[in-house]
Amino acid sequence: MTSKRLGLQTVVFQEAPRIIGCSTIAGPKEGDGNLGPYIDTLVDDPLMGQPTPEKAERMLLYQACQDALAKAALKEDDMQFFIGGDLLNQIISSSYCARDLGIPFLGIYGACSSIVEGLGLGALIVDGGYADSVLAATSSHYQTSERQFRYPIELNVQHKKSNQWTVTGAAAAVLSRTGAGPRITMATFGRVLDYGIKSPNDMGAAMAPAAADTLCRHFADTGTSPGDYDLILTGDLAAVGQKLFVQLVKEADYTLGSKHMDVGAVIYKPEQRSGAGGSGCVCSAIGILGYVVKEMHNGRFDRVLALATGALFSPVSNQQGDSIAGIAHAVVIEGGNL
């Protein structure tokens, strides 16, 4: 194989594409949370004045894309690909957003891992020389996810402590061969792992094995260890999932300690009644494109390993008794000389 590959699952970008512009947008609950200061745009009305939350979600996504393009000082025509993914059936948020953007569209589904899948694929395309600039984006919405995966919003359900709250918002990043910004230097694409978890109330538990697998794979492939990174970020394992993740990683003889942060576990404050924490595509996206990128500009982090996890199932598979599979993708983001 070429030198662009390391080990079994990791790719190395020789001309590491840069995140030259990125933007996050989210609702009031996220704004009140711990990561509120890292979100670029906060909206007061999660419905965005739209008649349905589905329409609102794609509007948030479109807005995030436009903001990211503006920050990169580029236009739609400068983008050769738009890679988008979301949680809704047939990824309608991304497709309708792509319709409005008019950029050649690659729709992806990696559940809540979409942003890292998008960044990884975008980096492959740019480093491969097939594009100069790629737009990668994702969205999620509490109300659209609740109705698709769970119950009507106003229904009398008492949430379990392991339940997670879907983050409302969107995030987008412009990846480019030239320009200034953090670089994506490596990506490890994960395998789908299923440890037999069946309850959609335990999504963190369903995703933790995949996260641990991809992380250990990454360390083995690259010969790195937790000490080589300033931060190891996971997307939305939340309180229960991250506990299991740390345990599984420890069994593989890696100690993460204070290097590890899970966005789902920290995005909301305890008094915000969100069960085990946040989830949804935008949860990890706010962590990566909000927290990590901003702190890199502040000089706090230089080398970050960002993992995003997804729970792969549908209400139909779940009702038919199938267990929930998990996936995790990882990218290495480096500040270097921004």
Place this chain on the structure above:
Amino acid sequence: MDKAQKDQHTRYQQMVKEATPQPNRWKNAAMAFITGGLICTIGQLLYNLFEIIEPSRLETTAVTQAAMIALGAVATGLGFYDWLAERGGMGAAVPVTGFSNTITAAAMEFKREGYILGMGAKMFVIAGPVLVYGILSGFVISLLRAVLSGSLF
């Protein structure tokens, strides 16, 4: 699935069980008792009120039920019922107001897909099973009673 995989799953499920926080059952039970009790007290108050107007027990019960269903629907529409259920759990779900909530919540949710294929078709998506098995078990019990007592009434 081979045995090693099965063992791994069993082991992991044990890990999950240990990592998952347990609900505070005593607190939940107390909250459910208070919430359910409050709803039933409102029902009783309405019953006593209606009894003044219409002393027939059957009529008063029916009117009280209807009033509680209306109350549940209004509370759902105002966004109050899911707030109550988050705290009161089964205390909010079991009374007839909770049943009313399942229908109203579904109706509100699916109205966006239109009145026919949305609201009309999906209004009973949560309450449907309760109706089907409620009626079925009512029928079976009545049948048993009729057979055992040898009389239909």
